[in-house]
Amino acid sequence: MILSATDLCKSYGKLQVLKSVSIQCKAGEICGVLGANGAGKTTLFKIILGLVKPNSGTVNLEAQGIKPIGGIIEKPALYEYLNAYDNLNLFCKIQGLKVSKGDILNRLLQVGLPIDRTDPVRNFSMGMKQRLGISIALLNNPKCLVLDEPFSGLDPLGISALRKLIIDLAEKEQLAILISSHIIEELSKICNTMYVMKQGEIIKSGLAQDIILENTTSFSFSAPNIKLSEALKHYDVMYKGEIAHVTITTNQVPKLIQELADEQIFITSCVPELDMDKLFQ
Ligand SMILES: Nc1ncnc2c1ncn2[C@@H]1O[C@H](COP(=O)(O)OP(=O)(O)OP(=O)(O)O)[C@@H](O)[C@H]1O
Structure with missing residues (x-):
């Protein structure tokens, strides 16, 4: 198992946002977390990424290297005034990676971004920004990728292109991928396993196909x-x-x-x- 989060609890004041949440994701698996607005998905992902400390519970990542996990929370954080190449180049420097121009161009191609776009990313569509965000998240080869609502704001073509990229990353790179959404149709087309969250609790989990058929x-x-x-x-x-x-x-x-x-x-x-x-x- 690449990712095992066990018995995570988190409260903000009196509000219990996560109530003993456990979740697992293995290599090559796409695991969906489905929940209504406010169910606690983003908080769970922030804890898994180490951005927020839980009150109790553990996150275990079975991955070596300097960056075992990468991800995007809410929307990709990009330097809007820089182009895609310069964004990636800057994030490589921030993450201590020595890369050639060719490496950067290959990374842009890997996520299906055009390498001839030299204008600032503020001009990019949401789908292109998500791809660039994924490329940045993949720097230093994490084994686990966490994507919070990656399809929100994308049109149907953008959704299907991003879905293909995520499936490729799971199948070819054997990444363990965790995706959240409040739209089941988005998750059912891409996930192997699914967790259903309600008011900070996992109320259902299992194979995505089984969960859909049972309900x-x-x-x-x-x-x-x-x-x-x-x-x-x-x-x-x-x-x-x-x-x-x-x-x-x-x-x-x-x-x-x-x-x-x-x-x-x-x-x-x-x-x-x-x-x-x-x-x-
Ligand atoms: N820093 C914080 N301080 C106080 N309350 C917070 C904080 N972060 C999240 N919450 C609360 O925790 C609950 C869960 O929020 P969270 O963002 O994790 O849910 P979500 O399932 O991702 O929702 P959405 O789909 O709307 O993004 C909400 O009631 C939210 O207001």
């Missing part, structure tokens, strides 16, 4: 002739055009698809719909 109480089925189904009359169903929203558990889905196929209704898509109340119960 899915309805599916939407699409087919051009779905409204003609007799089988669906035996289910709790609501129609919207060619889509039927059916209250059904995951293990009932194959039977329903078979019943529909027997009626010559061939499903073109079947999408699980998470029950957020159940998820945060």
Whole structure:
């Protein structure tokens, strides 16, 4: 296990922000922390990064080297008036790294940044700033990367490009990556494991796929002739055009698809719909 945080507690005055939080992440794993605003995600990440001291509990990092962990909290801290190259060069100096011009250009390429952009990073899109932030976080080769709400403020294309970069870093570099978000769809597409946080406590944890399926109480089925189904009359169903929203558990889905196929209704898509109340119960 690269990262093991155990029984972390943190209070600000009377407010208990973290109540015995334990979390683990291994090499090559992308681990999501899902929680509503104020659940304590940023505080947890700050403690893991060593920026805030917990009242009790431990953070153990199984990594050698001068920087076992790197990360971005809230948004990347960049020198807005410098260009990407100069930002990276300056952070290399701050972190005591001797690098050539070629190394810096390679690092920009690694995170998919154009090396011909010489204008200040204040002109950069949020997605480009996140990439540069990740490049800075990766200096000195940490084994663990912590990204607090990395998708916030990005458009769908930016989200998908950043998702690809994060998956590559986990798979190719075998980094242990911790990501927070309050949007489950963002985490479900990228995480292997997931922790659900509510008011400073971990209320659920496990494989991301299992958590999603266990908390899915309805599916939407699409087919051009779905409204003609007799089988669906035996289910709790609501129609919207060619889509039927059916209250059904995951293990009932194959039977329903078979019943529909027997009626010559061939499903073109079947999408699980998470029950957020159940998820945060
Ligand atoms: N330095 C601080 N002093 C006092 N209270 C704080 C401090 N930092 C965080 N808090 C409080 O701790 C709680 C958890 O905050 P935190 O930022 O960790 O939550 P979060 O899950 O990251 O929320 P968000 O998704 O809105 O960023 C909030 O009630 C917040 O106001």
